Amino acid sequence: MALPLFYSWRNLLVRRLSTSLTLLLITVIVVVLAVLLSFAAGIRQTLKNSGHRDRVIVLKPGSTAESTSVLFPEETNLLVQTPGIRFDPSGQPLISIELCIQTSLPRLGYQDSFANVAVRGVDPVAFAIRPEIQIVEGRLFDSGALEVIVGEAASKRFGNLKIDGEISLGRLGNRLYKVVGIFRANNSSFESEIWAPRSMITTAYSGHYTSSATIQCIDESQAQTAINYIKGPSVKLQAQKETDYYQELARTTRQLVVLSVILIAIMGLGAVFAMANTMYAAVDHRRREFAMLRTLGFSRIAIQLTIFIESLLTCLVSCIIGLLIGSAFIAMNIEQDFISDVSFSSLTYQLRMTPTIMISCLILACGVGIAGALAPAVRASRIPILEALRKA
């Protein structure tokens, strides 16, 4: 039979200082873990929303992102022969040839802080391939005008990107483009971009090249057929499913997660020692008490369980407080942007507190609690009864 829960709880309250310090340490670790994981989850989710398994993105071989890819017309012309392409009702293949460049814009809320924002030159077919693009304010640009539409996330994070705002584009930055619309794109990375008519962007940058092509395939299996064709000797370009492409862009988040795990592991180890120290002190302070409980007939396991419960209660409270603080932080800093080390452009994403993050924090806290209590629990259960009672 275990000792009552309130016995453990009251003992925690008795040693307030040491309990509070341990609690604080574990709370900090939980907050750090929750926030770091929410960063990674937010970025992953944004990039996940950007890709579809039945779309294929075509780049120059060796390129890691659209921003570093250059495709010439003679190359993109070959893509119309790709097997598995879907056609629109008028019989036109759904291939969107796009030009991606970057422009530096001031970040709102920061003084003298600029970041690269992706500008995508597109043709009307781009909207047919990506039905998730929805104009929520203003209108679509005219094909031959110096007009742009802006993703909602970019509009909130950068200056001059509201309706009727103007931005300078072109090699010399001497062409003013007017913002005529704001669009949403299902919280995908496109919402961090500026879209303009491809012909106008191509002219502004005096090039005849493009960056990428996106092909809408009939279905996922046809996407693979298309990839094989494009990679083959007929076209010799790099092709991958959109989902795989954006997963690769999320590489930064994997590094973030690995770094987080290393950081948390080190902090967690410290917390285990802190917990063990606290529990050892508690056990030594209560030797008489445990000896008396054994005298009364409580088993060694009941004593061990008490130590584990005290440790786990501390960790559970820390976890709850940590998650609350983490959630508050996330709520206050919901929208963030980061510069991808692959695309070199800014990606706006939302911090996300997911059930997985909560469970991860809970597992971490419980792990610290169990590991920290292990040795003290064994010591408590092995206290020589008579020796402890005599030393009273």
Place this chain on the structure above:
Amino acid sequence: MFIGELQRYVTRLQNPNNVSFLIQKVCPMSLANISVHQVVKNYHKDRIEIPVLNGLDLTIPAGQFSVLMGPSGSGKSTLLHLIGGLDRPTSGTIQVGDFNLDRMSDSELTRWRSRHVGFIFQMYHLIPVLTAAENVELPLLLFSMSSHERKQRVATALQVVGLTDRMDHRPNQLSGGQEQRVAIARAIVTDPDVILADEPTGDLDAKTSEEILNLLNILNKEFGKTILLVTHDPRAAAHGQRILHLDKGILSQEKEAVCVT
């Protein structure tokens, strides 16, 4: 003050519902004869063997209030702990009621202690974070019984020791005498066959000591508990029916009980 409580106690005794669980084993129906046969106990310190008890024989009939006296280091507490199953003899046998302690495993001894022995120590050893009632309730958690029954037993045990009005107080809110009475209530709440008291008045003033010893007398005479009391104090010893002297491992008897009723 305690006399008044005694009178109330006698009144309560006339109402069997109040103390029904305690008067199930009224003397001379107690079951636990204590038999110690050829018990040797040696301690080891720095590889040196220190003999404490050397072939000790002792029989305590059920329902007897025995007192064990002797100088410090004579082995009084050691003998008490051996009888209570808190320690094991180097050799020899100890029988309490139907139980041969030296044949029991550690876990069996732990279980046996919880059901058959009540311990009272000089330093009370109450759990500081628990109230008087919760301290008394602790041993009952090892029994399979409803919360309601536990509460009833606790209330009765605290009634017997006259501490009903202090049941929600924590040990640091009680006097030494009150703490010892809570410890006694904790010792009797499981209705054990044997009560082992290791200098229970050693830390109390004369008046409070007398109160505690009177309480032990009641537990012996009215409830038939077999009691073994270890003490240095001759006045405390006078409460026993039989006084045993232990010195250098040799046991001698000074006073025999006249009648155990």
